[in-house]
Amino acid sequence: xxxxxxxxxFEIQINDQGREFVNEISxxxxxxxxxxxxxxxxxxxxxxxxxxxxxxxxKRILVKVLDEAALEWPYIIDSVLFxxxxxxxxxxxxxxxxxxxxxxAVLPIDIDCNLIDFNDSNALSNDDFSNKKIVSDTxxxx
Numbered sequence: 001x002x003x004x005x006x007x008x009x010f011e012i013q014i015n016d017q018g019r020e021f022v023n024e025i026s027x028x029x030x031x032x033x034x035x036x037x038x039x040x041x042x043x044x045x046x047x048x049x050x051x052x053x054x055x056x057x058x059k060r061i062l063v064k065v066l067d068e069a070a071l072e073w074p075y076i077i078d079s080v081l082f083x084x085x086x087x088x089x090x091x092x093x094x095x096x097x098x099x100x101x102x103x104x105a106v107l108p109i110d111i112d113c114n115l116i117d118f119n120d121s122n123a124l125s126n127d128d129f130s131n132k133k134i135v136s137d138t139x140x141x142x
């Protein structure tokens with residue numbers, strides 16, 4: 001419902017076979033909104049390859065950033081996702097934010113999200129986040 005309120009109804013919705021997507025309530029919603037639901041093959045995550053790859057990237061960033069403070073992930077997930085949304089992709093030359101809103105994000109501070117290559121598994125070291133207290137306080141203040 002959150003996505004419908006933000007973006008409107010989808011023409012096509014591609015889901016895995018999770019119960020949260022394949023149930024009577026979802027079927028009724030898709031029927032009323034005219035949405036075509038496509039369901040990927042069971043036990044075949046490659047069908048959602050791009051999504052699964054992005055999920056792995058998000059998990060890797062969270063592990064690197066949080067280190068010992070795993071319970072704090074709800075406080076920083078929005079910042080992690082935003083950093084991925086404003087970063088230009090090599091394949092398109094645009095950030096997901098720019099493709100969605102047809103403009104680059106206007107940030108309250110000058111943040112260069114391209115300083116860290118999130119695709120490089122060694123790019124984020126503990127040294128990058130040596131002062132986790134400041135990072136944590138910043139995210140809690142947002």
